[in-house]
Amino acid sequence: MKMKKNWLLLLVVLMAVALVFTACASTEKEDDTEVTTPENPVIRLSTTTSVNDSGLLAYLQPYFEEATGYTLEITSNGTGAAVALGETGDADCLLVHAKATEEEFINGGYGVDRIPFMYNYFVIVGPESDPAGVADATSAADAFKAIADSASTEFVSRGDDSGTNKAEMNIWTSINVNPSGQSWYISSGSGMGATLNQASERLAYCLTDKATFLASAANLDLKILLASSEDIKNTYSLIAVNPEAWPDTNIDGANAFIEWMTSDEASDLIAEYGVEEYGEQLFFVMDQQ
Amino acid sequence: MKYFVDALQLLLGNNGELRSIVAVTLQMSFFSTLISMLIGMPLGVLIGSRKFVGKRYLVRVIHTLMGLPPVVAGLIVFLLLSRSGPLGEFQLLFSVPAMVIAQVVLITPIMMGLTASVTSVRAKSLLETSRGIGIPRRKEIGLLLYEGRIQLIAVMMTGFGRAISEVGAVQIVGGNVQFKTRVMTTAIMLETNKGNFEFAVALGIILLLISLIINSLAQRLQEEKDD
């Protein structure tokens, strides 16, 4: 009995301390913003490295935080690990781009709904000499066939189960090629930047997202050979982590983030992103159904 | 606990990728340690047993290099071996030899520094004695190495431990290529990033087991020699 009482007391003290801290935090916030701070102001967003590396989130974050009063905590990992954070209740919201994995996540009861909100295209890059003739292909599937048939060229894959890697594997499957273990197929098990480096060193082909490629293109001996084919469309989705699976996740925050990301304000910001730096739009907002 | 059960099943099963990773890791660590020993130990003996001008500065440089951050070594070797680098024509980047080169850059100063301090303890007395009875000078390095062998086994283990557990440099110069340059540490990074924790845990277990086995062997060796 005595033990139990001590525990209760400790709990009460801890809660009181926590309250004081949150109270302080909110009064501070109220001084410089008119937006009232939500009850649980921190949203844990789990995303993939390629999204994070593109710089889009860092660009949107201050607009979102100012508009809603929430604070965004972004962690970036490979798609597998990014989704796993949702499965273990260590994230409130996911921003990923791997349809099959996302659907699996929702079917497993971990996510509320999959909300596709923007897209762009993967591009196939390779050496300027283009020995396999990828530039002449009309689709990514054609290009991959040409690479597989050409004996002398290598293809560097991320091989890390990332969204990019999954998109690539889908194309191989669609043309009935199993590249794994082939001498021309290099599975780098690395992030996009390191994989591009390796492709550049080897003068090999590579499937990449446009933003990462453009960001490091100056240091690479690679060129975009195929862009914007329908079979390499890259769709980004938002998923709120299901509060039924993890009751202490911040579902209100997740919903607020999703709502803002699909708002007109965010759409305009996304459309503008990258235009100034690279002279072209990097992400396209989906037409709202 | 679930991860451990799955990991054990993987270990007992017949997983080709797992075997390839372990084989590449052992190969890389073995050659890195061997080459670093062949360079570092004789030089370490010379440094530890001789007096010469600038020795203090040389020792300071070696001690600095002993703490060289692995990613820096990896970066330097990457730039050297890159197609646009001075050694690009050999096309060594993203190969096991490239990883061994980076490891040798990292481990040789460690072997050298530790060997020098191990040697300096007995060098004066040993050299006075061996010169006093007319033992040819060319035999001195061998004698110093032989007499320090118990400590040098520990030095070797330190080098091997560094080689097998290094991740930054081998990721940069090896490129973590499946079946070719993927080693246990880079594979653990990758599998963790994929959310594939069973595989990562299985690799972690193997890594620990290898360390345990090798350290036990080294200890046996030391105890036998000590009799």
Add this chain to the structure above:
Amino acid sequence: MTEPYKNADDILIELRSLQRLFHRRKVLDIDQLALMRGHRYALVGANGSGKSTLLKLLAGVIKPTGGEIVYHGLDGEYDRAYLPQKPYRFSFSVRQNVIMAIPDKAMDKQQRRQQAEEALRRLGIEALADAKGNKLSGGEGQRLALARLLAMPHRLLLLDEPTSATDIAGNELFEEALKNYLAQNQSTLIFATHTLSQAVRLADTVIFLDDGKAVEQGPPEQVLYHPQSDGGKAFLRFWQG
């Protein structure tokens, strides 16, 4: 030995303006000294007087800072043998420790082994032939180190406090073996010692060193019991308590 310069042909080693610095301090400074063939010299003096430094210079283990040492008829690789104050014992067998001091040019393996065992016998440690050199006690180890020198005929023996670690029995055995060795090989002996009685027993000439200088030289009775120099007198007072 009142007049050591009787016959210039008998000079084995000449020291000329020999200097050795250690951290800018003169630890040895001998203007002129001749050491004669076939004699037995004891180097005596306080700690830090330069005895060990002189022996190391004569052995060639260290180089002089200034001046020179001229050797006469000591050109062979094994003509000089030197025993440091703290001799190293290798972790081989005791027998192998001695065999390694015998060059393999002149003799076959079997002969080297026999010669090594003979040397161990002379110092009374033949029973330890198969033990590891680094596992011996201090006294046994010192005898091993001496056996290593006595296993080969050398023209000049340089010993730095050879019996500092041996027990009395080992000491007697060693002095006996050394005397036989010197008589047999007509070798010259130069040794440093702290035991004045040993100097009297083994040496025919005592060189008294004081602060790096050779201040007195002569027969043991004269230098040790009737010193002329101030340093020698002080040293004697110290010894007599």
